[in-house]
Amino acid sequence: MPDLWQNICLHILLTCPIFVNVWSRHDHLYMGLDHRHHHHLHYEKDNDLSLWINEMQVKMFSGFSMKIFAIDNGKVSPHIKDPNFSMYLPTIPSEVSYVNFTWKSGAKKYDYHFDRLQSLDENILKPPSISIKTKGRVPRNPKEFSVFLPCSGNVSGVAMFSIGLLIQTRKGKPLPGTPLRLTLRKECAHRGVYDRASLTASQGPDPECDKKCANNGWCNHEKICQCPEGYMGQYCTQALCYPQCQNGGNCTAPAICSCPKGYQGRHCEG
Template structure:
């Protein structure tokens, strides 16, 4: 759903007041957009409720719906079982660009008892270009005693109707002038092309003669083949991929990638080791216990770390490492990705705390221990448990987890850090349901079904990626917001795989056509509305993490108060 999300505490207070008024008088009112209207405006097969049986969807009300130039009307459906008086008013910030909205019902009266549809017309004047902010104010009065005003923000894009004609007229004049001199331009172009070809040929011939006369050219190649690292710069350009960001293919590429020139591996590994030297510790301080997760070349252990000053003190840690079959490229991959959150301090982040590189082929990466481990595995375990099991999760607890993830991501955004792989598999949880976001080290190996290679030898979390990331490999805080929406969907489905029936190669086309994962069972409309806003095609239309924190926090408080 393509909205710019905006919300404040006052809107929530207003919605609670309306809820109290409606419930107190036993008035059950509904106000929503029908399925056909939502599909027309937003591309989703769902109904969007603003008020349902007297309960106000304050998140939906505060969404700033964007109305395209071609859309001149909005259809709303409503009814009330008891007597509810209403008054409609509109405010437009740019009257020169858009006429005041009109409705096909009276501006005041009683909300009908039967389901009825009314139309709000929003037409541009055609005189001014720009974006218009429209506020629809709905005043509701119950039994002539209590009055509450709800404000619905909308944005309308307007353009001058004569603007396109002026462009067409100007282009036709240019075409006429161009046609009169087309022959002359053609001959000039041919002459320039011939001159350029001659110059290039002369340049290539000169280079060829110079290379043939060079006395050291043959000995140079011989020295490179025999001396190994004596010419590192030349060999580096031969083995690193040019289409990989920062030319770092051995670090970020698919784990099965093989480096053809083995002599370059020590350079890459040494660089990764230098990055963690200040947090390195001795191997004899670490004890490995049971294996918590294991992949093809990576493992996560439950371990203990002995305090440096007092050997009697020990603390539990996660220990990430590789197997004896791992290549040095995979070792570099683990060390590099483990440093992604290094130096960041927040209660909802889990950065690396220490590294052991005594054995350079099997380094150990240490992180603080969280007793219930990986969030995705924990959610799936909860899905299989009995209803009275201590590990079963309530809706309030799931929303609390979502709030914590949003808080961690909000901190990363403030520090200008883009995670690029936010998902339940990259979070951990403890016994008090405290959640922390982790780095992506070993994620591709431990959760291979969540990553797909689309033909470029790079494994990516395709089902969690925004459209601009799939098409242009563009990552930002807005693409992290998209991934957060999918993570929220994972929470509400207890670890199900999103877009499970969609071919990874078809994901970009699927998203571009407006399709999204459906609303989970038992998921409140408010939460699904938040998810849908995260999946707006335009990155600028997605909410910010700070807004998501505020919305989810208030929704969690409402759940605790009324559920």
């Protein structure tokens, strides 16, 4: 099965070419701009709201080094506004317990509200949580936040979850195309099988997390370790390899498997 983000990228590239441009100058994938506006955006000052998944995270999951924009310079991706968008995406696998986003407001001022963080089957998946406050102001300069997807650890299966995001100007005018409403699927595995995905958010705050966050992780205002790309767990001690290492291999660094004798390949598959 192809990697999570490779599936997303390939689907968009193959099925929606009229709405997609991959520009080497910007080194990102923007899901939602008609070719007629291509020249205009190349020289348009980037001074409005943007929300994206950064290159390092996308590359870790897919091998592609590009940004994936949900909102680019004040414009919401038409792909996200498509009511069938969720059907295009693969199930988020057990190995992936969070997704990091970056956003900025640019020269403008916006308030945000995550008004929906809901699991549709809490026996499998706990409600999603985020590393920032659910209400506040979008930062002027680029800043990262995480959406955590904590499995219950009690049951294996696939659960639906829903995220809602309201964005409006300081005068209360919604950003065109918002609120964003996403319903996605997350796979969870019973802890007796493997439990790498269920620990990041479920451990809860630790008042001393600033002394314990490893691998350049940092303690956020909620006293939860914010892990850098490629690490997970309560104290950022666990490297993330996706797909997971095969044939008894160990994930010793982000996207790097240490293979047992007789096996080789990026994931010890051969």
